[in-house]
Every structure is written in C-alpha cells, then in structure tokens.
Amino acid sequence: xxxxxxxxxxxxxxxxxxxxxxxxxxxxxxxxxxxxxxxxxxxxxxxxxxxxxxxxxxxxxxxxxxxxxxxxxxxxxxxxxxxxxxxxxxxxxxxxxxxxxxxxxxxxxxxxxxxxxxxxxxxxxxxxxxxxxxxxxxxxxxxxxxxxxxxxxxxxxxxxxxxxxxxxxxxxxxxxxxxxxxxxxxxxxxxxxxxxx
Numbered sequence: 423x424x425x426x427x428x429x430x431x432x433x434x435x436x437x438x439x440x441x442x443x444x445x446x447x448x449x450x451x452x453x454x455x456x457x458x459x460x461x462x463x464x465x466x467x468x469x470x471x472x473x474x475x476x477x478x479x480x481x482x483x484x485x486x487x488x489x490x491x492x493x494x495x496x497x498x499x500x501x502x503x504x505x506x507x508x509x510x511x512x513x514x515x516x517x518x519x520x521x522x523x524x525x526x527x528x529x530x531x532x533x534x535x536x537x538x539x540x541x542x543x544x545x546x547x548x549x550x551x552x553x554x555x556x557x558x559x560x561x562x563x564x565x566x567x568x569x570x571x572x573x574x575x576x577x578x579x580x581x582x583x584x585x586x587x588x589x590x591x592x593x594x595x596x597x598x599x600x601x602x603x604x605x606x607x608x609x610x611x612x613x614x615x616x617x618x619x
Contacts, residue, residue, distance in 0.1 A: 541579065541600065541615055543572055557619030562612065569606035572613060576602050 425434045429446035440447055542548070543563050550562035565572060569591050577585070580602060582595035591606035601616040 538615075538617075541576075541602075541617075543567070543575060543613060546613070559615075559617040561615045561617070563615070564613070565611050566609060567611055569604065569611050572611045573604050576604060576613070 424436070425448070426432065427434055427441035427444060427446055427448065430441065430444040432441055432443040434441055434448050438448060439450060538551070538559070538561055541561075543565050545567070546563040546565035548561065549564055550560070552560045554560075573593055576582075576595055580595055580597050580600055582597045582602075584594075584596045586594045588594065593604050595602045595604070599618050603614040603616075605612050605614075
C-alpha cells in the first residue's frame with residue numbers, strides 16, 4: 423500500500439518519516455490496526471504446559487492414532503522394582519549356597535577324630551602327652567602288637583588323606599588335624615600323634 427505526501431502529493435517511500443521531494447514530515451502509521459487487540463498476557467490459568475492433547479483426525483475418514491498414556495513416576499518405579507526382584511532373589515540364593523558350602527567343608531574338616539581317647543590304640547601305653555599353648559598336642563603310645571596291625575587300625579580310624587611308607591616297618595599318615603608316625607623297633611610298635619587345633 424503506497425501513500426502520498428500531503429504537501430506536494432508525491433509518492434512517499436514506505437517506512438520513511440519525510441517526503442523526498444519537499445521534505446515535509448510524513449505521519450507514521452499506527453503500530454497496529456484499530457480493530458486489533460493488544461496481545462494478551464497469559465494469566466496462568468489457561469496455560470498448562472503438561473496438558474496432554476487428544477489426537478484429532480487430519481483428514482476425513484481417518485481414525486486418530488491410539489496414543490498410550492504417559493508413564494507416571496509411580497509406574498516407572500514399579501517397573502524398576504519388578505526388574506530388581508528376580509535379581510535380588512538370585513543374589514540371595516547364591517549367598518545361601520556359598521554359606522552352606524563353607525559350612526559343609528568346615529564340618530568335614532572337623533569330622534577327623536582329634537580326641538585322644540578315640541586315637542588311643544587298644545592295649546597301648548601312653549608314654550608322653552604334651553599340650554602346647556595354641557591347643558596343639560603331641561602324644562606317644564607304645565604297644566607290643568605288630569606294625570601291620572597298628573598301621574591298619576590307624577588307617578581305618580584316621581582315614582588319612584596322605585600315607586607315606588618310609589620303610590617296611592615305618593609309616594606316616596596325615597589327615598586335616600592329625601599326623602600319625604608309626605615305627606616298629608625291636609619288639610615294640612611306637613605311635614607318635616601330632617594333633618593340631
């Protein structure tokens with residue numbers, strides 16, 4: 423839309439404040455039309471930033487998409503706890519298995535006879551019995567029975583993990599708590615037991 427100068431009638435260039443021919447001032451147009459209202463500030467009641475808009479079809483004959491409802495923080499927390507529950511159960515079962523295995527292994531180690539009365543060869547004589555401060559013990563027995571009879575008795579009693587035959591008349595047997603050294607000298611069989619706590 424062009425306007426003309428009110429003094430000389432020359433055409434005025436848009437967005438200028440004076441006439442280029444005569445120099446007369448040109449009144450500036452109002453910043454907005456008379457029928458336009460000023461921009462209204464939001465009073466806060468109508469502006470809800472988290473309001474969910476319902477989908478509407480954009481062309482005739484089309485159905486709106488099914489939009490799933492948004493997950494709330496309670497729903498997300500429930501999903502996380504549902505994922506953590508099986509993991510927690512697996513960890514607890516593993517810990518229980520480790521504790522049970524440790525208890526069984528320890529119990530098996532304690533099964534070896536460490537009581538002196540149960541390790542005293544029948545009919546033998548106790549010559550020495552020394553107890554250390556830490557709870558260890560050394561005991562010496564002597565019997566007139568044969569080396570083979572004494573060795574077989576201690577094999578069945580101790581159920582040793584290791585047996586070393588030093589000579590035909592001497593042997594060493596060892597389990598978790600007891601080491602038995604059996605030696606035949608002259609007409610006597612000597613047994614030296616070393617017991618750890």
